[in-house]
Amino acid sequence: MPFKKISGKNNKHQVILFALSTCGWCRMTKELFNSNGIEYEFIDVDLTSGPEREEIIKRVRQLNPRGSFPTIQIDDQVVVGYDEERIRELLEI
Amino acid sequence: MTEEFPPEVVKLYEQLKKEAEEAGYNLNPDRNFTLGLVAALLTNEKRYGYRACPCRLALGDKEKDIDIICPCYYRDADLEEFGACYCALYVSDDWIAGRIRKGSIPERRPAQFFISGYAEPAPVTNTGEMTKLSLPVWRCKVCGYLCARPEPPGKCPICKAGKERFERFI
């Protein structure tokens, strides 16, 4: 699957972000990661199509049955939406 | 951080701001955040032919996405309950004044619409005295505007939603 990897100095946690390229909260999430040097992988689901999109949506729904964005996986925890406090807590930033 | 936005984005931003204020709504005063959303509305318009909600995954079929064309059917309820629409493009006075926590809000759109798209609710069935009306009453599904006339207006005078987003109310 075409996840993009963003390298960062802080790679203490495994961070995967399911996002939409058009969504303001997804953008805020990326900015929060970037400004804190977090290493993460992300995919903009609106830019995928066909079977690839279906497979990714299935994965998102396993983590977050609503299938909404952003869906963020930090190690074995899932954060739905831009919940800055919770994200900071899980990333210890 | 200030970003440069193309003139068509700034133009649509000004238009939406004016329309919102005239109808008693506010655009998010965080200009950069809001310009980003307006740019996304234009991206979606180019992509799908209509301004699908930037924070939701559109199916690319207008009928299935009709409830999430901006302004969406969920905006007013979200403004009422959380002080912001799902994308935070529209926000309430309390939100602007900082009396409400700023952050994402829960999704109100029914979960099944994410998979199969919007399903038209059953039409209103006329009973009893309703039938005595000389004209049908049309309801804007975005903002609730009601009018009695032979056909719904081409554009909602309040929220500017298109004719196809009206339902027969009575």
Ligand code: SF4
């Ligand atoms: S009103 Fe807000 S939540 Fe609804 S479509 Fe527009 S930007 Fe998205």
